[in-house]
Amino acid sequence: MKILVCITHVPDTTSRIQFTDNNTKFDKTGVQFVIGPYDDYALARAVELRDQTGGKLTVLNVGEAETDPTLRKALAIGADEAIRINAYPKDSYFVAQQIARVAQEGAYDLILMGRESSDYNGGMVHGMVGEMMGLPSISPVMRLDIEGNTAKLSREIEGGKEELEVSLPLVAGCQEPIAEWKIPNMRGIMSARSKPLTVKEADAYDVHASIVSYALPPAKGAVKLFDKDQMEELVKLLKNEANVL
Amino acid sequence: METKNNSINGGEYLIADTESSQVFIPEEFSEEQLMMAQACQDFVDTEIEPHKEAIDSMKQPDLVPEILRKAGELGLLGIAVPEEYGGLGMSFNTSMLIADIIGSAGSFSTTYGAHSGIGTLPILYYGTEEQKQKYLPKLVNAEWAACYCLTEPDAGSDANSGKTKATLSEDGSHYLITGQKMWISNGGFADLLIVFARIEDDKYLSAFIVEKSFGGITMNEEEKKMGIKGSSTRQVFFNDCKVPVENMLSERGNGFKIAVNILNIGRVKLGAGVLGGCRKVLADAIQYAGERKQFGVSINSFGAIKQKLAEMAIRTYACESLCYRAGQDIEDRIETLTNDGMDATLAKLKGVEEFAIECAIAKVHGSEVLDYVVDQGVQIYGGMGYSADAPMERAYRDARISRIYEGTNEINRILMVGMVLKRAMKGEINLMGPALAVGEELKAVPSFDSPDTSQPLATEKEVLRKLKKVFLMLGGRASQVLGTKLESEQEIMMNLADIMIEIYAAESAILRTEKLISKNGTEESAIQLAATQVYLFEAVDKIQSAGKETIHSFLSGDEQKVMLMGLKRFTKMDAVNTKELRRQIADALIAKGKYLFFQG
Numbered sequence: 001m002k003i004l005v006c007i008t009h010v011p012d013t014t015s016r017i018q019f020t021d022n023n024t025k026f027d028k029t030g031v032q033f034v035i036g037p038y039d040d041y042a043l044a045r046a047v048e049l050r051d052q053t054g055g056k057l058t059v060l061n062v063g064e065a066e067t068d069p070t071l072r073k074a075l076a077i078g079a080d081e082a083i084r085i086n087a088y089p090k091d092s093y094f095v096a097q098q099i100a101r102v103a104q105e106g107a108y109d110l111i112l113m114g115r116e117s118s119d120y121n122g123g124m125v126h127g128m129v130g131e132m133m134g135l136p137s138i139s140p141v142m143r144l145d146i147e148g149n150t151a152k153l154s155r156e157i158e159g160g161k162e163e164l165e166v167s168l169p170l171v172a173g174c175q176e177p178i179a180e181w182k183i184p185n186m187r188g189i190m191s192a193r194s195k196p197l198t199v200k201e202a203d204a205y206d207v208h209a210s211i212v213s214y215a216l217p218p219a220k221g222a223v224k225l226f227d228k229d230q231m232e233e234l235v236k237l238l239k240n241e242a243n244v245l
Numbered sequence: 246m247e248t249k250n251n252s253i254n255g256g257e258y259l260i261a262d263t264e265s266s267q268v269f270i271p272e273e274f275s276e277e278q279l280m281m282a283q284a285c286q287d288f289v290d291t292e293i294e295p296h297k298e299a300i301d302s303m304k305q306p307d308l309v310p311e312i313l314r315k316a317g318e319l320g321l322l323g324i325a326v327p328e329e330y331g332g333l334g335m336s337f338n339t340s341m342l343i344a345d346i347i348g349s350a351g352s353f354s355t356t357y358g359a360h361s362g363i364g365t366l367p368i369l370y371y372g373t374e375e376q377k378q379k380y381l382p383k384l385v386n387a388e389w390a391a392c393y394c395l396t397e398p399d400a401g402s403d404a405n406s407g408k409t410k411a412t413l414s415e416d417g418s419h420y421l422i423t424g425q426k427m428w429i430s431n432g433g434f435a436d437l438l439i440v441f442a443r444i445e446d447d448k449y450l451s452a453f454i455v456e457k458s459f460g461g462i463t464m465n466e467e468e469k470k471m472g473i474k475g476s477s478t479r480q481v482f483f484n485d486c487k488v489p490v491e492n493m494l495s496e497r498g499n500g501f502k503i504a505v506n507i508l509n510i511g512r513v514k515l516g517a518g519v520l521g522g523c524r525k526v527l528a529d530a531i532q533y534a535g536e537r538k539q540f541g542v543s544i545n546s547f548g549a550i551k552q553k554l555a556e557m558a559i560r561t562y563a564c565e566s567l568c569y570r571a572g573q574d575i576e577d578r579i580e581t582l583t584n585d586g587m588d589a590t591l592a593k594l595k596g597v598e599e600f601a602i603e604c605a606i607a608k609v610h611g612s613e614v615l616d617y618v619v620d621q622g623v624q625i626y627g628g629m630g631y632s633a634d635a636p637m638e639r640a641y642r643d644a645r646i647s648r649i650y651e652g653t654n655e656i657n658r659i660l661m662v663g664m665v666l667k668r669a670m671k672g673e674i675n676l677m678g679p680a681l682a683v684g685e686e687l688k689a690v691p692s693f694d695s696p697d698t699s700q701p702l703a704t705e706k707e708v709l710r711k712l713k714k715v716f717l718m719l720g721g722r723a724s725q726v727l728g729t730k731l732e733s734e735q736e737i738m739m740n741l742a743d744i745m746i747e748i749y750a751a752e753s754a755i756l757r758t759e760k761l762i763s764k765n766g767t768e769e770s771a772i773q774l775a776a777t778q779v780y781l782f783e784a785v786d787k788i789q790s791a792g793k794e795t796i797h798s799f800l801s802g803d804e805q806k807v808m809l810m811g812l813k814r815f816t817k818m819d820a821v822n823t824k825e826l827r828r829q830i831a832d833a834l835i836a837k838g839k840y841l842f843f844q845g
Contacts, residue, residue, distance in 0.1 A: 072276070076284075190277065
């Protein structure tokens with residue numbers, strides 16, 4: 001089986017977010033970048049499936065040279081080869097176009113990624129890739145098993161759970177508990193440097209969105225605590241101050 | 246002999262200048278090494294941190310061996326073990342880096358060190374090919390756990406005085422080991438024991454590889470300890486434990502040498518092994534100081550708290566600088582010796598032995614930095630610091646053992662001074678020449694030349710040069726006046742050791758910062774520069790105090806006066822606004838939310 005896992009290169013979730021150039025640029029100074037947490041789940045499940053069924057696991061990232069260490073980490077975790085599309089990931093549509101092209105060329109059975117990236121949290125790329133390739137696209141996938149040419153998936157939906165059977169190939173946006181994050185072992189880290197990392201130039205595609213400016217969310221206010229015998233007071237404040245009732 | 250990077254010999258830092266290009270700094274770790282460190286950190290965060298309470302309760306006997314097995318699966322137990330024995334064959338400094346990260350794991354870091362350090366390395370360095378083939382793969386994948394049985398109830402710091410006996414059987418096929426060992430880390434679950442025992446009336450101990458299954462081994466209950474409560478610590482009794490002769494390590498009477506050399510490695514690794522703990526405590530303290538509000542503001546806005554946060558980071562920075570500098574010096578020496586045709590294993594031993602002084606410094610400095618950091622961590626947490634519900638209480642207790650094991654800090658201080666003097670007498674380092682030159686300098690009019698301050702850190706390097714003169718002046722004179730009696734003047738040895746440690750730590754920080762400035766510019770390195778300046782200022786103070794005590798201890802009259810004047814001259818330093826520098830550092834720490842010099 002041929003599996004493609006698309007990973008994002010995102011700031012570590014504990015990073016302090018700051019902007020420069022009059023709030024039009026993200027300040028990367030001192031920020032540590034990691035594999036997107038949801039992508040990491042997809043990768044972990046892909047490693048397990050590859051180990052079960054054999055075949056080849058390819059990781060892909062749309063990004064500039066600075067994302068190579070993130071791809072090498074994916075190789076250390078267990079991917080067999082890596083592809084980097086050499087372009088800044090301008091918007092979801094652009095990224096989806098790049099992925100769809102590579103995925104088409106590679107004829108993969110499974111195209112996995114996180115349900116969304118943890119920087120812009122668009123959650124659109126898997127849907128777009130599916131549409132562009134004419135393949136089923138499912139998200140958020142929380143269980144993924146393969147039986148022959150069929151994928152058995154489950155996901156949470158409004159008020160319940162959905163079990164699906166889908167024929168391959170397909171695109172899936174993954175999240176926990178599809179698998180547990182894998183810590184790369186030392187030998188995997190050492191072998192990562194000898195696995196192929198291919199850089200492909202991006203095709204010129206349309207870019208539909210651009211960043212106008214960034215703003216940080218407003219600081220959280222102080223928390224008020226109430227004892228269980230102060231319920232009336234709580235309700236009053238929820239009505240009159242918080243305006244949520 | 247030409248050494249890589251032209252690095253100087255062990256202990257020679259006291260006399261010679263070192264260029265920043267000659268030292269390794271942690272910022273130079275490769276992407277691969279950092280990825281290993283991160284994987285190790287992830288392991289600590291997921292497999293150990295959530296289970297610290299359970300580990301320390303010791304209610305699940307399988308928990309720690311299971312974590313050790315997982316560490317083995319990840320490859321963490323054989324970092325520097327060659328690949329033919331199942332290890333990774335990575336460099337010495339890589340194994341230091343992993344010890345650093347595991348260092349935040351409390352009890353488990355002792356389990357780890359006892360297994361992969363003193364439990365495994367004697368076989369790696371002194372084992373025969375058969376012994377290595379037989380035992381190392383089992384230890385590297387944690388099929389077996391190891392422990393190291395040296396200490397006895399009456400033989401602690403004086404390890405060679407152990408009473409455990411090894412008697413050759415009549416048919417000459419095995420030794421019967423009988424005796425009692427104490428404070429044996431991993432004793433409760435070890436399958437393999439490195440045991441030191443005396444054959445007949447040999448002057449020195451011999452070492453043996455003992456399998457638990459050989460029989461004749463019993464144990465006391467787990468010791469009740471102040472800290473590292475989750476680390477198994479037992480008394481181990483050997484009663485006619487039958488050990489085949491082929492399980493002797495190295496040669497008869499070589500055990501004490503093995504113990505000393507393995508401890509050298511253990512010491513420098515313990516230096517690195519405190520760093521993870523320091524960073525963790527600092528990160529927790531920064532977070533708490535940001536959340537805790539008094540008088541309507543976060544306590545991190547108070548100067549008294551900033552002073553502590555900054556000082557914790559400054560000392561950690563110096564310790565980090567000296568540990569990885571020493572680690573790389575060892576590694577380079579190993580490479581040089583191997584390239585010169587020496588057997589790879591012997592080269593490793595000789596490389597470490599060359600820098601035994603620096604190993605002892607790393608142990609003492611590291612354990613005392615950790616103690617400082619946890620103490621201030623408790624203080625920043627205030628009342629919560631004293632509560633077992635917050636992380637500081639455990640960190641404080643766990644830290645305390647570091648000043649005791651792997652040779653007490655007192656023994657290590659005495660050793661390091663003794664080693665310098667011994668090396669000087671053997672002509673391995675030229676101590677007396679420069680010491681005499683300093684003596685002459687004292688009689689002359691002081692030089693009023695000022696250094697070229699256009700170069701970054703030029704002033705600090707000049708101060709450092711003078712600090713080295715303090716050691717030469719006092720060390721040289723003490724050994725002249727007291728001769729062999731110096732050994733019994735332990736208070737003077739302690740003072741001289743303090744001077745040695747502070748010089749090495751300050752120099753390592755200065756060289757690291759200088760290298761960073763040359764790579765990234767002054768602006769990018771402003772916080773490191775501030776840390777270096779504060780560290781040096783404090784080192785000067787400590788050296789002045791230790792120097793005074795030394796002079797008062799063995800000199801009198803005019804010579805005392807001349808020496809005191811010399812001390813004053815050599816510890817002169819321009820004013821440094823430590824308050825402002827520490828505030829800068831603290832503000833940077835608070836903005837970052839954690840230690841900011843090295844991610845680890």
